[in-house]
Amino acid sequence: MQKKRILIVEDAIYMREMLVEMLEQEGADYEIVGFAVNGEEAVENYKKLKPDLVTMDLVMEVMDGIQAIKEIKKYDPNALILVITALGTPDQRDAVLKAGADGYLWKPFTVKNLSDVLEDLLRKRAE
Amino acid sequence: MTSIREKKSVTAVGYKFLILLFTVLACVILTFYLGVIEQETIVYTHLFYIPILLAGVWYRKKAVYVALFLSLFYIFVTYLQGNLPVDVKHVLERSAIFVLVAYVIGVVSEKRAKGEETLKETKDYLDNIIKSSADAIAVVDMAGIVRSWNKAAEDYMGYTAGEVLGTPNKKFFADPEEADRIMDIVLRDGELKNYRTTVLNKAKKPVHISISAALLKDKNGVPVGTVRVSRDVTKEVELEEKIKEERDNLDLILEGMADGVYIVSKEYTVEFMNRVLIDDFGDQVGGICYKVFHDREEPCPQCKNTEVMKGKTVRWEWHSRRKNRTYDLIETPLKNINGTISKLTIFRDVSERKRMEEQLKDAKERYMVIFEHALTALFVIEEDGRISLVNKEFETLSGYSKEEIIGKKWTDFIAEEDLERVQNYCVERRKRGAPACCLFKLVSRDRGIRHVNAYIEPIPGAKRCIASLLDITELKKKEAELRETCEKLTELDKMKMDFLNVAYHEMRSPLAPIVGYASLLERIEHTDRGKKYICNIGKCARELEKMINRMLELARIDGRKVELTLDEFSIPEVVRDLVKSLEPESRERRQTITTVIPEIEIQADKQKVVAIFTNLISNAIKYTPEGGRIDVTVEDSGEEIRVCVADTGLGISKEHLPKIFERFYMVDTSMTRKSGSLGLGLSIVKEYVKLHGGIVWATSDVGKGTKFFFIMPKRQ
Numbered sequence: 001m002q003k004k005r006i007l008i009v010e011d012a013i014y015m016r017e018m019l020v021e022m023l024e025q026e027g028a029d030y031e032i033v034g035f036a037v038n039g040e041e042a043v044e045n046y047k048k049l050k051p052d053l054v055t056m057d058l059v060m061e062v063m064d065g066i067q068a069i070k071e072i073k074k075y076d077p078n079a080l081i082l083v084i085t086a087l088g089t090p091d092q093r094d095a096v097l098k099a100g101a102d103g104y105l106w107k108p109f110t111v112k113n114l115s116d117v118l119e120d121l122l123r124k125r126a127e
Numbered sequence: 128m129t130s131i132r133e134k135k136s137v138t139a140v141g142y143k144f145l146i147l148l149f150t151v152l153a154c155v156i157l158t159f160y161l162g163v164i165e166q167e168t169i170v171y172t173h174l175f176y177i178p179i180l181l182a183g184v185w186y187r188k189k190a191v192y193v194a195l196f197l198s199l200f201y202i203f204v205t206y207l208q209g210n211l212p213v214d215v216k217h218v219l220e221r222s223a224i225f226v227l228v229a230y231v232i233g234v235v236s237e238k239r240a241k242g243e244e245t246l247k248e249t250k251d252y253l254d255n256i257i258k259s260s261a262d263a264i265a266v267v268d269m270a271g272i273v274r275s276w277n278k279a280a281e282d283y284m285g286y287t288a289g290e291v292l293g294t295p296n297k298k299f300f301a302d303p304e305e306a307d308r309i310m311d312i313v314l315r316d317g318e319l320k321n322y323r324t325t326v327l328n329k330a331k332k333p334v335h336i337s338i339s340a341a342l343l344k345d346k347n348g349v350p351v352g353t354v355r356v357s358r359d360v361t362k363e364v365e366l367e368e369k370i371k372e373e374r375d376n377l378d379l380i381l382e383g384m385a386d387g388v389y390i391v392s393k394e395y396t397v398e399f400m401n402r403v404l405i406d407d408f409g410d411q412v413g414g415i416c417y418k419v420f421h422d423r424e425e426p427c428p429q430c431k432n433t434e435v436m437k438g439k440t441v442r443w444e445w446h447s448r449r450k451n452r453t454y455d456l457i458e459t460p461l462k463n464i465n466g467t468i469s470k471l472t473i474f475r476d477v478s479e480r481k482r483m484e485e486q487l488k489d490a491k492e493r494y495m496v497i498f499e500h501a502l503t504a505l506f507v508i509e510e511d512g513r514i515s516l517v518n519k520e521f522e523t524l525s526g527y528s529k530e531e532i533i534g535k536k537w538t539d540f541i542a543e544e545d546l547e548r549v550q551n552y553c554v555e556r557r558k559r560g561a562p563a564c565c566l567f568k569l570v571s572r573d574r575g576i577r578h579v580n581a582y583i584e585p586i587p588g589a590k591r592c593i594a595s596l597l598d599i600t601e602l603k604k605k606e607a608e609l610r611e612t613c614e615k616l617t618e619l620d621k622m623k624m625d626f627l628n629v630a631y632h633e634m635r636s637p638l639a640p641i642v643g644y645a646s647l648l649e650r651i652e653h654t655d656r657g658k659k660y661i662c663n664i665g666k667c668a669r670e671l672e673k674m675i676n677r678m679l680e681l682a683r684i685d686g687r688k689v690e691l692t693l694d695e696f697s698i699p700e701v702v703r704d705l706v707k708s709l710e711p712e713s714r715e716r717r718q719t720i721t722t723v724i725p726e727i728e729i730q731a732d733k734q735k736v737v738a739i740f741t742n743l744i745s746n747a748i749k750y751t752p753e754g755g756r757i758d759v760t761v762e763d764s765g766e767e768i769r770v771c772v773a774d775t776g777l778g779i780s781k782e783h784l785p786k787i788f789e790r791f792y793m794v795d796t797s798m799t800r801k802s803g804s805l806g807l808g809l810s811i812v813k814e815y816v817k818l819h820g821g822i823v824w825a826t827s828d829v830g831k832g833t834k835f836f837f838i839m840p841k842r843q
Contacts (some may be wrong), residue, residue, distance in 0.1 A: 109643060
């Protein structure tokens with residue numbers, strides 16, 4: 001099975017490193033193809049790298065996650081985007097889904113939480 | 128009486144004159160014959176005394192002329208005899224005697240004639256009076272026979288003099304005995320004055336007369352008859368009777384009057400008192416008013432008798448100190464039948480009215496004091512909108528004096544921009560007779576614009592209104608300040624919410640790598656010790672996460688941002704899962720959790736119901752000592768579920784019990800408090816139960832434990 005190519009959008013260095021650790025723990029399934037520290041970079045890198053999945057932080061400088069989701073979805077309606085954020089109110093969740101995100105993971109989370117959500121997402125996409 | 132006037136006739140005068148002439152001529156011829164023709168030496172002059180006497184009687188002093196004529200003739204005869212020079216002395220002597228005699232007789236007869244004339248004149252005069260008298264005059268002799276009867280008597284009796292003269296007077300009287308009675312009185316007293324009797328006229332009709340009589344006596348003082356003067360007083364008698372009747376009626380009226388009435392004569396004698404006064408003062412008729420009523424020796428200084436006697440009607444008020452009553456007196460002159468004047472006094476007791484007036488005055492004064500000193504600005508508005516009464520506070524409020532305000536329209540004080548609104552509103556309220564309540568700006572003289580709250584109410588029974596104005600300028604200022612503060616607070620609240628949202632994010636963000644790395648570490652082989660450390664890190668991180676979540680939730684409840692997301696679910700299932708998840712904690716503290724829950728399906732926000740149970744149970748775990756018990760009971764009461772979470776903990780004192788559901792309320796805030804709580808759990812429980820339309824409360828026995836209850840509808 002071909003490894004899923006993942007773009008990590010996250011402004012906090014610890015979170016980026018941890019996500020790499022977590023995804024690599026899963027071994028052969030995922031391949032990190034790039035990073036972005038803000039929305040603008042995320043859109044740019046998405047266009048450049050064409051990843052299978054994007055993990056998207058919401059609160060970032062220059063361009064926030066919501067805007068970035070909209071831009072990416074505009075560019076590629078089939079883009080698969082998982083929002084990973086500490087924002088957790090219902091209206092924030094609504095805003096995220098409305099912007100076109102495909103999944104939602106609430107910080108903090110365990111490695112198991114992450115792999116469950118990812119599997120769930122990819123399975124849904126495959127169907 | 129018939130007339131006895133003597134008639135002078137020309138023939139009578141001529142007759143006397145002829146006799147005189149004849150006697151004079153007789154004397155002359157006789158003397159001439161005897162003296163000249165017969166040549167008798169002695170001239171008989173004695174005959175001369177006859178004409179002299181006659182002339183003296185008839186013509187008085189003119190007899191002197193006759194005497195002179197006869198004397199001259201005597202002298203002439205003597206001369207013719209030629210005896211004159213011899214007898215001159217003798218002749219002259221005789222002539223002088225003639226003249227003297229004539230003169231004396233003349234004077235005497237003149238005196239007599241004069242007396243007779245006066246007598247005659249008096250007689251004529253009296254006759255005239257008698258004849259023309261309006262009073263009937265009659266003379267009746269001692270036998271009762273009418274001797275004289277004048278015209279007036281004819282008039283009212285109908286009989287002429289010819290018919291009655293010489294007849295007895297008895298027949299005239301209605302009572303014939305009256306004639307003797309009158310005669311007796313006149314004989315006894317010598318006179319009779321204004322005696323009232325009734326006579327019958329020719330037509331046999333009764334005539335009321337007033338009769339006066341006097342005794343007539345002859346020269347020797349022997350009574351010869353009576354002269355009677357009478358007058359027809361029928362009209363007067365009728366009038367008197369009428370007056371008497373009226374007087375009686377008046378007395379009856381006075382007697383029956385509710386007011387006191389009394390009549391006092393000019394001499395202060397009480398002539399009449401009506402029942403009311405007699406009851407009050409006793410019957411004092413006949414007494415002297417100032418003596419019997421006032422115990423004085425002379426008329427009272429305030430007495431109006433003199434004025435009333437002059438014909439004035441006087442009204443005055445008298446306060447009786449003795450009785451402590453006030454009377455309204457009307458005093459008016461009352462003419463009596465006999466022409467005298469009495470004073471009629473109407474005496475009205477006005478003490479009650481006076482007292483009422485006093486009370487009214489008192490009340491009015493009292494209200495005026497209240498009105499004047501009220502701390503609310505007050506004024507009275509007349510029908511035309513003008514101010515007629517104003518108090519001190521309004522003077523202060525408006526800055527104008529009473530004199531300046533009275534007569535002004537009240538709307539003159541309203542600020543231009545409010546005028547139309549207030550006027551329209553008040554007119555509309557006035558139409559319905561309803562009080563008006565409005566806010567407007569009042570333009571004061573020296574304190575600028577004042578904000579007032581006006582209440583204008585119609586005065587019952589009058590066309591006026593009373594207005595009360597409350598100066599709310601300071602309140603307005605305070606209100607503005609308060610609004611500003613409120614706005615600031617709202618802003619601060621928003622800032623707080625923003626801050627909380629950010630803080631929430633920023634606190635959760637570092638938690639993510641902690642939890643994440645801990646989960647990664649768990650996957651690596653460790654010693655038992657290492658495993659325990661990692662486990663503790665994970666647990667603490669989860670605890671911290673829970674606390675952060677609660678804070679955010681509460682902030683959201685404050686901002687009213689919470690809504691229910693309804694689900695259908697089973698209560699026992701939810702509680703069982705929850706207890707299972709909390710068991711590690713309770714097992715550590717060797718506590719027993721028991722649940723008695725029947726199968727109930729409810730419709731509610733599942734997350735929030737879970738939060739309610741979680742908070743209550745974990746609270747119980749936290750505050751129950753090791754080895755304690757926690758009992759969770761749920762009952763189905765049809766429409767609602769009733770839940771009880773009981774523990775065997777420390778209990779909560781009465782002082783704290785009512786406040787435990789308040790936000791941030793902690794029973795113990797000291798350094799020795801049990802850590803791990805922010806005091807938010809119970810307030811979240813309260814808010815969530817309330818959101819579902821339920822209520823929550825607690826009971827507690829200090830030292831024995833606490834029971835939390837809540838009731839919630841099964842369906843929303």
